[in-house]
Amino acid sequence: xxxTRVYRVVATDASNNKQVxxxxxxTAAAGHGSFGVVFRGELVRGGHGVVAFKRTRxxxxxxxxxxxxxxxxxxxxxxxMLFYWYESAQDEGDSIVVLNLVLEFLPETLYRAYRTYTxxxxxxxEISTKLYMYQLLRALAYLHAVxxxxxxxxxxxxxxxxxxxxxxxxxxxxxxxxxxxVENVSYACSRYYxxxxxxxxxTRYNDSIDVWSAGCVLGELxxxxxxxxxxxxxxxxxxxxxxxxxxxxxxxKAMNAHYTEHNFxxxxxxxxxxxxxxxxxxxxxxxxxxxLYDPSRRLTAIExxxxxxxxxxxxxxxxxxxxxxxxxxxxxxxxxxxxxxFSKFELSIRPDLNTILVPPHARQALLIEQDVDLETFIPLDxxxxxxxxx
Numbered sequence: 001x002x003x004t005r006v007y008r009v010v011a012t013d014a015s016n017n018k019q020v021x022x023x024x025x026x027t028a029a030a031g032h033g034s035f036g037v038v039f040r041g042e043l044v045r046g047g048h049g050v051v052a053f054k055r056t057r058x059x060x061x062x063x064x065x066x067x068x069x070x071x072x073x074x075x076x077x078x079x080x081m082l083f084y085w086y087e088s089a090q091d092e093g094d095s096i097v098v099l100n101l102v103l104e105f106l107p108e109t110l111y112r113a114y115r116t117y118t119x120x121x122x123x124x125x126e127i128s129t130k131l132y133m134y135q136l137l138r139a140l141a142y143l144h145a146v147x148x149x150x151x152x153x154x155x156x157x158x159x160x161x162x163x164x165x166x167x168x169x170x171x172x173x174x175x176x177x178x179x180x181x182v183e184n185v186s187y188a189c190s191r192y193y194x195x196x197x198x199x200x201x202x203t204r205y206n207d208s209i210d211v212w213s214a215g216c217v218l219g220e221l222x223x224x225x226x227x228x229x230x231x232x233x234x235x236x237x238x239x240x241x242x243x244x245x246x247x248x249x250x251x252x253k254a255m256n257a258h259y260t261e262h263n264f265x266x267x268x269x270x271x272x273x274x275x276x277x278x279x280x281x282x283x284x285x286x287x288x289x290x291x292l293y294d295p296s297r298r299l300t301a302i303e304x305x306x307x308x309x310x311x312x313x314x315x316x317x318x319x320x321x322x323x324x325x326x327x328x329x330x331x332x333x334x335x336x337x338x339x340x341x342f343s344k345f346e347l348s349i350r351p352d353l354n355t356i357l358v359p360p361h362a363r364q365a366l367l368i369e370q371d372v373d374l375e376t377f378i379p380l381d382x383x384x385x386x387x388x389x390x
Contacts, residue, residue: 006044011085011102014071022046022083022102026053035173036098040105048082050105056173058086058097066172067099068389069148076338077139079159079168080104106168110217111155113162118224123278125330127312129221132160134310134339135167136214138346140301143169144207145349147177147386151188153213155220165327165335177389178206189213191236192226196247197255197295199237208295211304215290222276222283227291244293245269251293282309302349306356313339314359344370348379 004025011022023044031038036056043051058064070081083102088095110132114124136158143150150157151174160167174188183203189195195212197205219227228243230236241247246264247255272284286309289299299307313327326334340362347354354374358366366372 009085009087009100011083011100013083014081020083024051024053024102035171043102048104051082052103052105054101054103056099056101057091058099064099064173065176065389067101069172069175069177069387070101072387072389073143073146073148075139075142076166076341077135077168078142079106079170103170104168106159106161106166108160108162109156110158110160110167110221113160114155114221114224123224124221126280126283127327127329129218129283130310130313131165131327131329131335131337132158132167133214133218133221134305134313135337136169136217137301137304138339139167139169140207140210140214141305141349142346143175144210144301145345145382145385147179148175149178149207150175150210150213152190152193153210153217154190154193155217156190158217162329162331163333163335165329165337177387191230191233192216192228194233194236195295196237196240196293199233199240200252200256200259202256202259206295208298208300211290211298211301212295214301214304215287215298218283218287218290219276222279222287227275240291241267243270243272243275244291247293254294254296280309282307282311285309300350302353302357306350306353314356316359316361340366341369342366344372344377344380345382345385347372347374347377348382351377351379 006023006025008021008023010019012018013020024041025044026039026041028040029037030040030052036054039053041051041053042049056064056066067084081101081103085100087098087100089098090096117124140150140153150169150172152171153169157169157171158167159170176184178184184205186198186201186203188198189209193213193216195205195209198209216227228236228239230239241264246267252259272288276284276287286304286307289307290304292298316326326336328334340358342358354377358374363374
């Protein structure tokens, strides 16, 4: 990477779809995968400072919905797209098209954040687990309400900023608007986080596959290592069975009604408290409500947000001099990241949960900023806000 060279391109401003000239420098490679590469860089002007550049080769065989979906969603816990442009390039003599996304930058992945502790043989702090899992579930609750399934939730696809306490979900390369009755590929999600219905070959799954993945992330934060570490698709199922026990015929039917093989060795479920050591009962209860064989019995993302595991966040354990409530982190800092700044759309997802989700101390701010009084709030029509993308 030449960190002295200033690159200039004409890009589209994601906020207004207008053409702008960007000048930027690349400063470091930040990651790579089957999708392409991510660079850290800096915009020379415009006040954005450090940003991430994601370069994705466009494959004609596969529909890339990332730009479509990222242009249509807006949420504090979803990475913000700032600009984008296409360019032609050469790859081993072939002409290819590359999509460039300019995204807001957060310093580290959730994977790196928790590994910092496990390398020192320490557990990830419970308050950090609560803060980050809550925001991940909030991102999923919003996505699912607009009809989007992320399909690749894992610690590597979650960025966090320990200083502000904020979390964002990234990488929408696998995301899709799911429609009832329409088939989807079952080969979705990274293996460790793949819901059992996908392993059973279901093509009519729903957004509860993201909830399973979030459960696997929670298990990983609690244990300090991958919760279901399968070495192949079949081995992945073996790892799940070791913990949850052999699925019943009803379980298998709920995961994939067309699956007819039922010759599984009989294995007893292991109590989750034996799998995850030294964690609160509420954490075990939440985990057990997310990793269930039957997709219809898993909590939804917004139901999980209302779980008592997150009551500490709603109480707040530090009050700032300006009257705002915050959460004290293990480093002693108080973070006041927005946890209750719900939009009217979010408050319309499950209005019956709003009195749990919005603690008393946050209701005044909601009234001032959103003009929302929970007592008289009339929910929006969610169907009118669902994305209509193919």
